[in-house]
Amino acid sequence: MSSLKTQHHVHWFTGQFGEHSRESMYRKSIKTRVRFESCLSLVLVSLIFGMFAITDYHLLGLSREYYLLVTMRIVVVSLCLFLAFIIGRWGCYSRKAWLHALPLWILATGIILIVPLRPESLFTQVTAVVVATMAFYLLIPNLLIVAMFASLYLSMGFLVSAVLFAEIAPVVTLRIALLLIMTNVVGFCALLRLEILQRKQFALLQEERDQNRLLLKEIAHRKSLEAQLRMVAERDALTGLDSRSHFMKRAKALLQRSRLEKVPFSLFMIDVDHFKSINDTWGHTHGDWVLTKIAEVCAQSLRPTDVIGRFGGEEFVVALPDTSPKDAQIVAERLKKEVATLPLKEGMSGLCLSVTIGIALAHPEEGDLESLITRADQTLYVGKRNGRNRVEMSRDSC
């Protein structure tokens, strides 16, 4: 059995499979989950973003800035909820990554716009930016590059906005910048690790599935080989009848049953007359054809419960359960007649095809198939000596 040992390369920076087809397969496998998780995260994040309007009121009162902030929050929350709905319904993550990026950029813009309207609460907003960045990386699933660009935009936009509108000192700017860099690095590394682990898990699962598929194929192949071997062992290759060993097995079982059920059991030994001269005159191919035809006659003319085997060369053996000597005689005569009237192959005119059949009947308590076969064989040779083309009944069966 061939084993699968494929190394699935995952890119160190994007956390994606190097192999395009595998990456597509992976994305396809998680698409429903990503859609649901993106949708849920967006709804949660945008609602929390909207709820900050309460703190805006607390800080600004019913001022112009407050109304501007509330309007901005309503726009951001509405757009995000709308996009969450679209993503939930149609947001195919592999083909429409931009659709997943859009609400993040809208949220980031909303957070950046808070700075000019509420510059005095800059340090609370720094915390909000850190939390939002982590949320981008960790709540929005499996979109490392999308999360990275949205987070960088948020960090840089916030920093520029803070410098322009909150007029912070250079050292404070540096402190905030370092904090945001650290947040981005931690968020990026955490998501990258997660993406790589998930893909490795996926690759292992796929490998296991492939192995199982191979195993099933191998089992099917072995079963078919077994069946072929059984066929070779049980069937005679030329005639398709039972092989000698298989006949013995089946006939023994039948003989045992007949003994237990106390029903008669007959056995035929059939031998083609002058078969050597058939071979010598028409060749072995024609000889083989004759054997096949005789096998067909036996199979067609006997009952399905009778077991027919090729005993060797031009000799056949038949086990007939539940068959009295009288019935056995009738069946053998019919068989002999059918062989004699077999339509012959072109070019075989002049051949008088015949068989000699020796019949032996099992004694009431007899369980020894070999001795029954010996008796039928001896009877067959009596038939041969008596001129061939005849049915001969073993003396002790009469």
Ligand SMILES: Nc1nc2c(ncn2[C@@H]2O[C@H](COP(=O)(O)OP(=O)(O)OP(=O)(O)O)[C@@H](O)[C@H]2O)c(=O)[nH]1
């Ligand atoms: N074509 C062919 N010939 C076979 C096969 N098996 C055995 N033979 C031949 O069958 C012939 C049997 O010949 P003999 O045992 O002398 O018997 P016979 O010629 O039928 O003579 P009697 O049985 O006395 O009538 C031999 O020549 C074998 O080579 C076979 O599978 N195909």
